[in-house]
Amino acid sequence: MSFELETAAHPQNLKRVAIEPVSRVEGHGKVTLLLDDDNKVHQVRLHIVEFRGFERFIQGRPYWEVPVMVQRLCGICPVSHHLAASKALDMVIGATLTPTAEKLRRLMHYGQILQSHALHFFHLASPDLLFGFDADVAKRNIVGVIGAAPEVAKKGVLLRKYGQEIIRMTAGKRVHGTGSVPGGVNKALSIAERDLLLKDIYQMVAWSREAVGIIKGLFEKNLASYNEFGRFRAHSLSLVRADGAMDLYHGGLRARSADGKPLFDHFDYGRYWEVITEDVKPWSYMKFPFLNSLGPAEGWYRVGPLARMTNCDFIPTPLADKERIEFLAYDGGRPAGATLGYHWARMIEMLHAAENIKDLLHDDDILGTDLMSQGERQERGVGVIEAPRGTLIHHYRVNEDDLVIRANLIVSTTHNNQAMNEAIRQVARQHLDGREVTEALLNHIEVAIRCFDPCLSCATHALGRMPLEVTLEDAEGRVLDRKFKDGRGVRSAT
Amino acid sequence: MKAPLLVFGWGNPSRGDDALGPLLVERIEALRLPDVECLTDFQLQVEHALDLHGRRRILFVDASVDAAAPFSASRIDPAKDASFTTHAMTPQAVLQVYRDLEDEDPPPTWLLAIRGESFELGQAPSAAAQGNLAAAVAWTRHWLSGRQPP
Numbered sequence: 058m059s060f061e062l063e064t065a066a067h068p069q070n071l072k073r074v075a076i077e078p079v080s081r082v083e084g085h086g087k088v089t090l091l092l093d094d095d096n097k098v099h100q101v102r103l104h105i106v107e108f109r110g111f112e113r114f115i116q117g118r119p120y121w122e123v124p125v126m127v128q129r130l131c132g133i134c135p136v137s138h139h140l141a142a143s144k145a146l147d148m149v150i151g152a153t154l155t156p157t158a159e160k161l162r163r164l165m166h167y168g169q170i171l172q173s174h175a176l177h178f179f180h181l182a183s184p185d186l187l188f189g190f191d192a193d194v195a196k197r198n199i200v201g202v203i204g205a206a207p208e209v210a211k212k213g214v215l216l217r218k219y220g221q222e223i224i225r226m227t228a229g230k231r232v233h234g235t236g237s238v239p240g241g242v243n244k245a246l247s248i249a250e251r252d253l254l255l256k257d258i259y260q261m262v263a264w265s266r267e268a269v270g271i272i273k274g275l276f277e278k279n280l281a282s283y284n285e286f287g288r289f290r291a292h293s294l295s296l297v298r299a300d301g302a303m304d305l306y307h308g309g310l311r312a313r314s315a316d317g318k319p320l321f322d323h324f325d326y327g328r329y330w331e332v333i334t335e336d337v338k339p340w341s342y343m344k345f346p347f348l349n350s351l352g353p354a355e356g357w358y359r360v361g362p363l364a365r366m367t368n369c370d371f372i373p374t375p376l377a378d379k380e381r382i383e384f385l386a387y388d389g390g391r392p393a394g395a396t397l398g399y400h401w402a403r404m405i406e407m408l409h410a411a412e413n414i415k416d417l418l419h420d421d422d423i424l425g426t427d428l429m430s431q432g433e434r435q436e437r438g439v440g441v442i443e444a445p446r447g448t449l450i451h452h453y454r455v456n457e458d459d460l461v462i463r464a465n466l467i468v469s470t471t472h473n474n475q476a477m478n479e480a481i482r483q484v485a486r487q488h489l490d491g492r493e494v495t496e497a498l499l500n501h502i503e504v505a506i507r508c509f510d511p512c513l514s515c516a517t518h519a520l521g522r523m524p525l526e527v528t529l530e531d532a533e534g535r536v537l538d539r540k541f542k543d544g545r546g547v548r549s550a551t
Numbered sequence: 552m553k554a555p556l557l558v559f560g561w562g563n564p565s566r567g568d569d570a571l572g573p574l575l576v577e578r579i580e581a582l583r584l585p586d587v588e589c590l591t592d593f594q595l596q597v598e599h600a601l602d603l604h605g606r607r608r609i610l611f612v613d614a615s616v617d618a619a620a621p622f623s624a625s626r627i628d629p630a631k632d633a634s635f636t637t638h639a640m641t642p643q644a645v646l647q648v649y650r651d652l653e654d655e656d657p658p659p660t661w662l663l664a665i666r667g668e669s670f671e672l673g674q675a676p677s678a679a680a681q682g683n684l685a686a687a688v689a690w691t692r693h694w695l696s697g698r699q700p701p
Contacts, residue, residue, distance in 0.1 A: 114672055132563055218598045
């Protein structure tokens with residue numbers, strides 16, 4: 058748990074390589090490497106241009122607008138923000154959800170998990186996994202996957218589409234939905250909608266099982282390299298249900314140490330600040346959360362599919378739990394501590410999401426019409442959800458005029474900030490140290506970051522604003538070489 | 552039965568001029584034209600290839616920092632480009648996904664790129680962008696009518 062390679066001893070004597078922004082990662086991310094003349098790595102940092110205007114965007118607005126407006130913080134996981142905000146504001150209005158409202162929200166959430174995990178595995182990560190981290194960049198993309206494995210790619214598209222249909226039916230619209238509101242939901246699911254979703258759910262479960270098989274097969278084929286790639290030890294944090302089960306919608310906070318020992322369990326997330334603090338570092342806009350009991354140097358942790366898989370006692374759906382048991386036991390448990398293990402865990406979660414959707418669609422409560430509740434008004438509300446990328450915290454204070462006067466959001470990618478930095482430092486040690494810097498080697502850094510599926514929601518995606526820039530500078534900051542990549546391909550920018 | 556004409560705009564409505572794509576779609580949708588379907592999203596992704604099936608013509612609309620004001624419009628073709636950058640794809644790459652998934656060429660497709668300047672969270676679209684939008688809406692109405700746009 059050291060910060061080796063975070064800060065070089067004599068940076069003035071080193072040359073600098075910047076990868077900006079990281080491709081296939083949502084938003085603005087930049088990696089800088091400081092190398093000496095022998096290409097030995099002295100410093101590695103992932104800089105994230107986190108937009109800290111979230112809070113300002115929300116403050117001063119009526120609380121009932123918040124679940125809708127927070128969707129605009131992020132084009133990738135709007136549903137997670139929609140639900141986390143709704144949960145926080147349930148607390149503000151003192152609501153205990155009706156069974157129908159909670160199950161419809163769960164259906165929406167598991168639809169989001171399904172479509173997000175499908176996109177990440179089949180289209181963002183699989184080019185690396187199917188073609189290798191050194192493969193030609195022209196092949197290593199979504200279109201390359203369709204060419205090489207059309208059935209795999211097509212299933213990925215259809216899994217994603219199915220998840221989005223669930224979102225459309227529960228949120229009311231494909232995007233900018235309004236389904237979840239403080240105190241419940243405002244849209245019931247019709248029998249026709251339920252039946253439409255039921256028609257395809259068994260296929261989705263089957264394809265999700267196949268996806269677990271694909272990543273398992275890739276691990277079997279590349280076991281030693283996958284186990285070691287970007288490997289580091291970390292504590293883990295996630296929600297778990299009262300009985301210790303994986304629950305991506307609701308539960309108490311559980312943290313475990315790197316060797317699996319409990320640090321705290323079933324902690325009420327309404328007081329999350331008693332166990333988590335956000336540290337700042339002068340070289341990054343993004344904060345570095347840590348567990349209070351261990352302090353900033355020792356208390357950083359990881360969140361997301363891998364953390365959830367190792368943190369829970371069981372998964373409450375049978376097919377996914379069988380896969381979880383196999384994952385944790387495989388090769389003495391090594392993949393469960395590997396950075397690439399995120400992919401395996403993510404596919405088990407996708408299977409869990411599909412099974413959960415199936416169960417919810419067979420539950421008569423899902424067709425109920427008792428959608429709203431209300432209780433005693435509170436000044437403060439905290440909502441926590443396990444978003445596709447990890448734990449997401451929304452925290453609001455609302456005044457007597459029903460206006461939000463304080464907002465604090467800790468998003469999954471912020472929780473994983475130190476873990477991602479650690480992963481790329483390990484990769485730099487393993488693959489770059491003392492070697493010539495090539496595009497393929499730099500992709501190894503990106504592969505490590507992509508394992509976390511970071512979502513840096515500050516980006517806009519207007520045409521012409523999606524470049525990847527790699528810059529090599531000497532110790533005086535003079536540009537020695539620069540390559541530029543956007544939707545039209547790679548070209549020299551100097 | 553899908554409408555033969557698709558107008559698909561993308562962008563974040565709360566990020567200043569990034570809203571230009573959805574705003575154009577909103578204006579066109581308000582016209583309630585027959586045979587026209589209007590769709591929006593935050594950004595383009597693989598599944599949008601499925602929205603293209605069965606169309607006669609397609610118009611993609613986005614804000615652009617590259618286009619000359621007020622807008623540029625051009626025919627586009629499928630392309631195996633490098634737009635796997637971030638979670639967002641280029642319209643050309645989406646057309647390529649269509650071609651590979653469906654094993655046929657996509658319907659004729661145009662890209663309308665409306666000049667934008669400012670993309671901050673919580674901002675309204677700039678005055679300049681609003682002017683560009685008005686010109687782009689006029690062009691789109693010609694395009695939808697099948698007449699040669701001016």
